[in-house]
Structure formats: C-alpha cells, structure tokens
Amino acid sequence: KQEVTQIPAALSVPEGENLVLNCSFTDSAIYNLQWFRQDPGKGLTSLLLIQSSQREQTSGRLNASLDKSSGRSTLYIAASQPGDSATYLCAVEKLVFGKGTKLTVNP
Amino acid sequence: DGGITQSPKYLFRKEGQNVTLSCEQNLNHDAMYWYRQDPGQGLRLIYYSQIVNDFQKGDIAEGYSVSREKKESFPLTVTSAQKNPTAFYLCATGEKPDQPQHFGDGTRLSIL
Numbered sequence: 001k002q003e004v005t006q007i008p009a010a011l012s013v014p015e016g017e018n019l020v021l022n023c024s025f026t027d028s029a030i031y032n033l034q035w036f037r038q039d040p041g042k043g044l045t046s047l048l049l050i051q052s053s054q055r056e057q058t059s060g061r062l063n064a065s066l067d068k069s070s071g072r073s074t075l076y077i078a079a080s081q082p083g084d085s086a087t088y089l090c091a092v093e094k095l096v097f098g099k100g101t102k103l104t105v106n107p
Numbered sequence: 108d109g110g111i112t113q114s115p116k117y118l119f120r121k122e123g124q125n126v127t128l129s130c131e132q133n134l135n136h137d138a139m140y141w142y143r144q145d146p147g148q149g150l151r152l153i154y155y156s157q158i159v160n161d162f163q164k165g166d167i168a169e170g171y172s173v174s175r176e177k178k179e180s181f182p183l184t185v186t187s188a189q190k191n192p193t194a195f196y197l198c199a200t201g202e203k204p205d206q207p208q209h210f211g212d213g214t215r216l217s218i219l
Contacts, residue, residue, distance in 0.1 A: 041215075042212055042213065043111075043199075043210030043213050044197070044199070045210070097150040099147065
C-alpha cells in the first residue's frame with residue numbers, strides 16, 4: 001500500500017530564506033506527483049504537477065523535483081515571503097496524500 | 108466564475124441523523140472526489156467518480172454514500188453508521204483520472 005511521508009511536519013523561517021520541503025513515497029510506480037498549498041480552514045490549491053516522465057517543474061519561486069527511483073520529491077521555495085505561510089501537501093496518484101508541512105515565514 | 112461550490116460551510120449533525128454535503132462544479136470536469144481531513148492529518152479519500160452514474164469507494168467509504176446523477180453534482184451523505192463524522196470535508200474535481208486538481212473550500216461537520 002502506498003504511503004506518503006512529509007518531513008518536517010512544521011518549519012519556521014525568517015523572510016527571504018530559501019527552503020526545501022520533503023516528500024517521500026513507498027511505491028515508486030507512480031504516474032504523477034502533485035504539490036498543494038492549504039491555507040487555514042480552506043481547500044487545497046494545486047501548485048505543481050510532475051508527471052512520472054519529468055524530473056522537475058517550476059512555477060515562479062517554486063521548483064519541485066521528482067526522483068522516482070529513490071521515492072522522493074522536494075519542493076524548493078526561493079526567497080520566502082510571509083504570504084507563503086501555509087500547509088504544503090504532496091500527493092501521488094491513487095490519491096494518497098502526505099500529512100503536510102506547516103510553513104511559517106516570519107517577517 | 109468557474110469553480111467548485113461546497114455547501115454548507117458549517118454543518119451540525121444530531122445522533123442517528125443522516126446529513127448531506129453538497130458539491131457543485133461548473134468546470135466541466137468528469138472526475139469528482141470527496142476527502143475527509145482530520146486535525147493534523149492528511150486527506151483520506153472517501154469516494155470518487157470518474158464519470159456520471161459511476162462511482163468507486165475510496166479508503167474510508169464505510170458510513171458514507173454518494174450519487175452522481177449529473178456531471179456538475181456529487182453530493183456526499185454522512186449516514187448514522189458513521190460513528191465519528193466530525194471532520195473537515197473537501198470536494199475536488201479533475202480533468203484526468205486520478206488527478207484531483209481543483210478543491211472546494213470545504214464543509215466542517217460537527218456532532219451536536
């Protein structure tokens with residue numbers, strides 16, 4: 001059974017810092033992986049979708065990488081801002097989500 | 108305005124009562140999903156539907172039921188058989204199978 005783990009569970013950084021969020025999965029036979037953002041009491045917003053044939057995707061200050069062989073994905077956030085404060089979740093197809101990393105960016 | 112509408116935002120259930128959560132979309136997406144989120148937990152899949160008049164159980168379907176009579180609508184009923192229904196419920200849609208990409212703002216269900 002596919003399991004998705006996100007480390008760390010929570011992260012607090014000063015504004016302007018570059019940071020990396022980690023996601024690992026147990027079954028490497030995936031078709032895609034997504035990163036989502038969730039603000040408190042809200043639904044999820046899709047940030048990046050990486051197909052299994054891709055190694056990374058970029059959107060603005062966000063860069064997500066995928067290494068299927070090692071069962072890992074990372075989300076890199078450059079020059080973090082207070083508005084980036086949210087919980088970030090990764091999910092693999094078959095609709096399995098990690099528990100998320102709660103990010104706080106301090107001004 | 109394209110999007111997903113979940114209603115109500117807050118819902119209270121009495122013991123032994125069935126309640127229905129609404130999810131409507133105007134994105135013309137075939138796939139729709141229902142998730143449950145408990146505090147500090149990730150999302151768990153309850154039911155999903157890839158096409159009208161068809162739906163499949165997810166990981167935690169017991170105590171829940173759904174219907175998909177129209178493409179735009181995928182209501183979730185929380186039955187009295189669900190003994191621990193207090194949670195945040197999220198509906199999602201996707202253009203492709205197994206790729207939920209758009210989420211509603213959720214319904215928070217509590218027990219009275």
